[in-house]
Amino acid sequence: MEIVTGRDRVERSPGSYGWVGGFNTHWYNDPAEDLVGMLLFQRQAGGPAPQTIDRDFWTLAYAAIAD
Numbered sequence: 085m086e087i088v089t090g091r092d093r094v095e096r097s098p099g100s101y102g103w104v105g106g107f108n109t110h111w112y113n114d115p116a117e118d119l120v121g122m123l124l125f126q127r128q129a130g131g132p133a134p135q136t137i138d139r140d141f142w143t144l145a146y147a148a149i150a151d
Contacts, residue, residue: 096142110138121145 087101102112110123123141 096146104138108138110141112142117146117149119145119149 085101085103088096088098090098096112097114097116099116100112100114102110104110107126109125111121113120121142123138125137
C-alpha cells in the first residue's frame with residue numbers, strides 16, 4: 085500500500101492511495117479527484133516489465149477528468 089503525501093508526478097494527488105502488485109496489477113483511489121483506477125495485466129514473474137503502459141494509463145485517466 086502506498087499513500088501519496090506530495091505531488092511528485094503529474095498524476096496522483098496528495099492523499100491518493102493504492103498499490104502496484106507483483107504481477108503488474110495497479111489500483112489507486114484519489115479522493116481529491118473522485119477517481120478510482122485499476123489496471124490489470126499480468127507478466128511473468130521476473131520477466132521484463134512494460135515500461136510505459138502503467139504511466140500511460142494513469143496519465144490518460146487523469147487527462148480525461150473534466151473540471
